[in-house]
Amino acid sequence: MNMKESLDDLAAFISVATNKSFTRAAAQLGISQPALSAKMTALEERLGVRLLMRTTRSVSTTEAGERLLRSVSPHFEGIAYGLAELNAVRDRPGGSLRITSVEHASRKILVPALARLLPKYPDISVEVINDYSLADIVAERFDAGIRLGVQVAQDMVAMRIGPDFEQWVVGAPAYLERYGTPLTPNDLREHRCISLRLPTSGGVWSWPFVKNGHEIKVRPGSELSFNTITLQLDSAVAGLGLAYLPEDVVSDDIATGKLVRVLADWSMRMSGYHLYYPSRRQPSPAFTVFANALRYKPTAVSEDG
Template sequence: MTKESMDDLVAFVAVARQRSFTRAAAQLGISQPALSAKITALEARLGVRLLTRSTRSVSTTEAGERLYRSISPHFDGIASGLDDLSELRDKPAGNLRITSVEHASQTILLPALAALLPEYPDITVEIVNDYGLVDIVAERFDAGVRLGEQVAQDMIAVRIGPDFKQCVVGAPAYFKRYGKPKTPHELTKHLCIALRLPTSGGVWSWPFEKEGRELKLRPGEQLAFNTITLQLDSALAGLGLGYLPEDVIKDHVAAGRLVHVLKDWSAPMSGYHLYFPSRRQQTAAFSLLISAMGFRGRKRGVG
């Protein structure tokens, strides 16, 4: 096989995996026109259409999917083999790709990386924030970070954060205009700032708990975001009530910028876990990341 053919196959795998010429070109470090030319040349040599392009998306044809499933494991094996060699270096190296949620990335992953990466400049990390439930094997992630109850049972799960509470908060100006809810059911009469879930397309139902009684309420959708940062900013601006982690709002509450209501209904969340397939062989870089997060909890595995 010529070098050009190998390069074209690498380009095809990147596009098929990313489902985007833009993201694949960025990953490969080439221009979109150059990437498109590689795919066109590969399709011409093979005599079949591999990708279906539209203005918004890219998908594999039947032939393209068959080729992808056939060759992508080999490229993964090459990447894994190269990562294994890093074990023989003075300092570990390798690429880590993690799906997480914004809150965990800010409070756990970023502090861990701030301690880790300066000491290990040959480790590269990509974090993709997504509140949907992601198939980390299919999407080629090394690991994921989600709440404990969200992790599939066939995954190895490592607790990396403590339990925390969700809190209903609003700006003083909002409560001056609309009053304070005394029970969760009264939230239906208030402006609530929703969190959009990409997996279902719906919004996150707010969980509440008091004296063993649990309930969930679906907030209205006048204002919805897919990040808690914008939820927080909107609550501070008096646009509605937010339902946010306690550590995110505590300084604003202490300063009087937000008011915490329904305190006795705040729901406990099960803490964040790092999870990965049971068959995944841990590289030195991956093990260092777990250590940097100060893991003190127990590992959950499969029997």
């Protein structure tokens, strides 16, 4: 077994251990699942110790496997960073970036930034996973995350990438004509509301409201719920209920009369999206240019200063 094969096997082990799945690791490595399984069996036989516990549904590391992962993983991260630095020397930052985000931020901030960035840096590839759960970016091997400022943990480096914005309650004219217009947030309990389904708790997002310093939350019913804001918007336009969505998502449909804004004096102002990543992680050149492309640059008239 030569050095290259040993390094390949260790890289494969790291992928399996961090993904906790042969299927995901095989896809990440670009090899078949049987070939990957054979690699791991051969590595265990060569080392004379069991590294992975396999069941029909999951993969986990043994104590020996966890020790090996902690020992070798930082070295592979250092190799990846070193290779990225070489790209920087030749003025072509490259490499793969894996980002956890949410649909609204991805559509309104991330995609426009990537449209400016990627043509200039064709050696950079970006994978974006939209998920409303608060992902552990270290454990799940993300380079960074994008969430509202209030959701970012204090031990993370956080950089603002978008302005604060309001959430607006909207409904189609036909819906309001049939069911009436809510005058207070508590009136929503008598309405059909289109909910955002949260992945972690299995519940729905509670709608926050504020007026004259008084804050309340209303938990909408679950008669109709989605895990994307685009489906919430489409359903509101179709007259299926009231939705609570970011202002920029609904403004065009309000302008054309497809939707009507209600409870305007109760709208909550959200804290704006931030890019966040661990403070102890050394940013690669590719990540640096990616972050700079996202950095929020408020105009002189911006309320966010």
